[in-house]
Amino acid sequence: MAPVLNLPLNVGHIDDVQELKKARKTNIPNRFVRDRAERPMLETTPSPLSSSIPVIDFKKLMTGNKEEFHFEILKLSASCEEWGFFQVINHDIEVDLLENIEKVAMEFFMLPVEEKQKYPMAPGTVQGYGQAFVFSEDQKLDWCNMFALGLVPHSIRNPKLWPTNPPMFSQTVETYSREIRKLCENLLRFIALSLKLNENVFEEMFGVSVQAIRMNYYPACPRPDLVLGLSPHSDGSALTVLQQGKGNTVGLQILKNNEWVPVQPVENALVVNIGDTIEVLTNGRYKSSEHRAVTHKEKDRLSIVTFYAPSYEVEIGPMKELVDESNPSKYRRYNHGEYSRHYVTNKLQGKKTLDFAKIPPKK
Numbered sequence: 001m002a003p004v005l006n007l008p009l010n011v012g013h014i015d016d017v018q019e020l021k022k023a024r025k026t027n028i029p030n031r032f033v034r035d036r037a038e039r040p041m042l043e044t045t046p047s048p049l050s051s052s053i054p055v056i057d058f059k060k061l062m063t064g065n066k067e068e069f070h071f072e073i074l075k076l077s078a079s080c081e082e083w084g085f086f087q088v089i090n091h092d093i094e095v096d097l098l099e100n101i102e103k104v105a106m107e108f109f110m111l112p113v114e115e116k117q118k119y120p121m122a123p124g125t126v127q128g129y130g131q132a133f134v135f136s137e138d139q140k141l142d143w144c145n146m147f148a149l150g151l152v153p154h155s156i157r158n159p160k161l162w163p164t165n166p167p168m169f170s171q172t173v174e175t176y177s178r179e180i181r182k183l184c185e186n187l188l189r190f191i192a193l194s195l196k197l198n199e200n201v202f203e204e205m206f207g208v209s210v211q212a213i214r215m216n217y218y219p220a221c222p223r224p225d226l227v228l229g230l231s232p233h234s235d236g237s238a239l240t241v242l243q244q245g246k247g248n249t250v251g252l253q254i255l256k257n258n259e260w261v262p263v264q265p266v267e268n269a270l271v272v273n274i275g276d277t278i279e280v281l282t283n284g285r286y287k288s289s290e291h292r293a294v295t296h297k298e299k300d301r302l303s304i305v306t307f308y309a310p311s312y313e314v315e316i317g318p319m320k321e322l323v324d325e326s327n328p329s330k331y332r333r334y335n336h337g338e339y340s341r342h343y344v345t346n347k348l349q350g351k352k353t354l355d356f357a358k359i360p361p362k363k
């Protein structure tokens with residue numbers, strides 16, 4: 001998604017988790033075993049908050065009558081303030097396309113490891129196949145294989161990163177990403193309206209937005225209680241759109257009131273979350289929530305994630321409409337490219353990455 005780290009890094013040996021699963025070993029290599037405090041408590045009953053994750057009806061925003069529109073905008077605003085997450089239904093993206101992107105992603109992950117490793121993710125980058133956000137030999141690893149591509153504006157100029165196998169991969173990713181881009185543009189318009197701002201404010205500010213896709217494959221793990229599929233983090237994007245594979249088990253969890261709340265997959269819905277960029281622009285009114293993924297003892301899981309963010313040249317900082325004497329700026333102004341670089345060159349650790357922009361509160 002963003003610039004590369006130039007330092008020579010020693011990240012040690014990184015096992016491919018799908019190969020570990022194939023080897024059917026019951027012991028988990030130590031690099032994947034989390035410290036006690038980080039382990040997911042899978043044996044406890046899931047938080048009752050799980051059923052309150054908001055659902056936004058996109059059709060009501062696009063073509064609803066006045067009351068429906070108004071109600072949905074209020075719901076959107078409350079979701080962004082309280083959760084930083086919502087599920088979108090009736091989003092107008094063809095079910096066939098949702099199925100096709102899962103199909104090519106699955107076909108890619110099912111290729112022999114040597115084939116996938118033709119597109120290696122270099123340490124300190126998030127493009128290609130492998131494990132991202134690994135910077136040292138002693139860092140714990142996620143129980144996940146990733147394949148990531150920057151789409152706009154980069155990889156169109158970098159065809160070497162595009163797999164030729166499965167044959168429909170590139171075409172499907174391009175069509176899917178165009179549709180998700182439209183969805184993000186529309187959602188940002190509604191988010192602007194929900195803040196009582198000009199509906200084009202984000203589009204005008206963002207320039208040619210950057211878009212990246214990441215496919216996450218979490219093989220079943222014999223000890224899901226010891227590992228994490230993906231470390232806790234918030235996303236560096238403006239918006240993220242996440243598709244949970246059809247028939248998937250629950251894997252995504254959001255941190256809310258100090259509890260990890262599982263996001264139940266809703267058929268054909270897309271999960272949307274606020275990224276750090278919108279948190280900064282809204283001076284903290286809309287939040288990028290910390291989230292993580294857990295694994296399952298018997299079932300593999302796939303997620304397809306799109307990150308939508310401003311052009312790297314854009315300067316980001318709290319918008320003047322959201323700052324006043326009683327609500328002073330919580331974040332400094334910075335260049336978005338610099339933030340992206342900071343994001344991809346640091347390990348995932350909750351919302352720590354956003355410290356980059358925080359202004360310490362006055363004593």
Ligand SMILES: O=C(O)CCC(=O)C(=O)O
Nearest residue numbers: 214216251252293303305
């Ligand atoms: O797979 C998931 O459910 C979480 C993925 C995610 O948070 C990410 O890729 O940023």
Ligand SMILES: [Fe+2]
Nearest residue numbers: 233234235291
């Ligand atoms: Fe994420």
